[in-house]
Amino acid sequence: MPSLFQHPNFVHFWIGQIASSFAFQMLSVGIGWQMYDLTNSPMALGLVGLCQFLPQLLLTLVVGHVADRYNRRLICVCTRLTMAMTVAILAYGNITATISANMIYACAALLGTARAFEMPANQAILPNLIPNALLSRAVSAMASAREISVIAGPALGGLIYLLGPTTLYLSSMSCFLISCIIMFFLRYNFTVKSKSPISIEHLFGGLTFIRGNKVILGSVSLDMFAVLLGGATALLPIVAKDILHTGPWGLGLLRCAPALGALLMSVYLARHPLTHSVGKIMFAAVAIFGVATILFGLSENLILSMLALVLLGASDMISVVIRSTLVQLETPDDMRGRVSAANSVFIGSSNQLGEFESGVTAAWFGVVPAIVIGGAGTIAVVGLWMYLFPDLLKRHTLDKANE
Incomplete structure (x- = not known):
């Protein structure tokens, strides 16, 4: 089988994604630190996240339709250019000393709106760049790029912020512009396969398709509930300080x-793609995710806690790769935008609600019981989903044509 990186289009796309991910991760550090510096309010930090998430939720039907009707490459170019211009506003606010909390909220909303349009187009374009046989490897490689940025981006952003927020924002803007230029020169021809009139049925087509495909519905909902119940990472600051008795450096390691863990697993899966028993492997991975969550909750040792979180990230990556590949392969190209938009909301909602669920259960039962209950709940969901979605359990290969 030819190497994934022998496809120039994919290489261009991959590099562009790394640049965009680094830009956003660095930007998140700058916005969070500056907002807290301006307001000294944890609630303000939460509102920044809400400003970025609400556009994705409210625009779900619209962005999916746009990704299916218009050139996905140009959508990515325009949205990343919009993000670069938004970051330029933040840089200008610091240069002129007019930066304020309201300016940051407004820019966060603009970033959220741009990302809402970018995400389904970005996800839907990938299967058009490579053969189906390489899609699983491609998803793993894209996940590797994302995890590299998650690990290195905040650290790099923190170092650059020492030179001032203006320097950080200009650095982030430059990365967005580089990504924008790379995407502009990507060789990609988009053809609208259907020009049926816009209707309620068309706008809800993504959700309808997911509901009607038991394999996709099972994989998306399994991943959603696993993240929703097993959201132990939301409690990391409390665990680090009150249970592991470590400082900010320990929190950074956690x-x-x-x-x-996710990066190591994504690299492995890019070299050794899953070829059989993918349904059983997905259920096993989510069960391991639950076990790792319980182990983390019971641990009182920093090293053991880190190992549990590495295992948690690795098992989650297996589930993500299988789910993402199934969604792309099972969905017709003219619906990938709407299905990707609906899928993004499933995952985004589970992350937000997962943090809320962890906070509520921790307030009710304590931190350790909350984490353990979440892990046990994830394992219970695995058992229930195996019964509710037998087609997913029996799925042998990622590509149904090879069954």
Whole structure:
């Protein structure tokens, strides 16, 4: 089988994704630190996240339709250019000393709107760049790029922020512009296969398709509930301080551990793609995710906690690769935008609600019981989903044509 990186289009796309991911990760550090510096309010930090998430939720039907009707490459170019211009506003605010919390909220909303349009187009374009046989490897390689940025981006952003927020914002803007230029020169021909009139049925087509395909519905909902119940990472600051009795450096190590596990697994899967029993492997991976969550909750040792989080990140990556590949292969090209948009909301909602669920259960039962309950709940969901979605359990290969 030819190497994934022998496809120039994919290489261009991959490099562009790395540049964009680094830009966003660095930007997140700058916005978070500056907002807290301006307001000294944890609630303000939460509102920044909400400003970025709400556009994705509210625009789900619109962005999916746009990704299916218009050139996905140009959508990515325009959205990343918009993000670069938004970051330029933040840089200008610092240069002129007019930066304020309201300016950051407005820019966060603009970033959220741009990302809402970018994400389904970005996900839907990948299967058009490579053969189906290489899609699993491609998803793993893209995940590797994302995890590298998650690990290195915040650290690099923190170092650059020492030179001032303006320098950080200009660096982030430059990365967005580089990504934009790379995407502009990507060789990609998009053809609209259907020009049926816009209707409610068309806009809800992604959700309808997911509901009607038991394999996709099972994989998406399994991943969603696993993240929703097993959201132990939301409690990392409390675990680091009150249970492991470590400082900010220990919290930094704990935050990096899941991304490290995910990165190692994504690199492995890019070289050794899953070829059989993918349904059983996905259920096993989510069950291991639950076990790792329980182990993390019971641990009182920093090294053991880090190992549990590495295992958690690695098992989650297996589930992500299988789910993402199934969604792309099972979905017709003219629906990939709408299905990717709906899928993004499933995952985004589970992340947000997962943090809320962890906070509520921790307030009710305590931190350790909350984490353990979440892990046990994930394992229970695995058992229930194996019963509810037998087609997913029996799925042998990622590509149904090879069954």
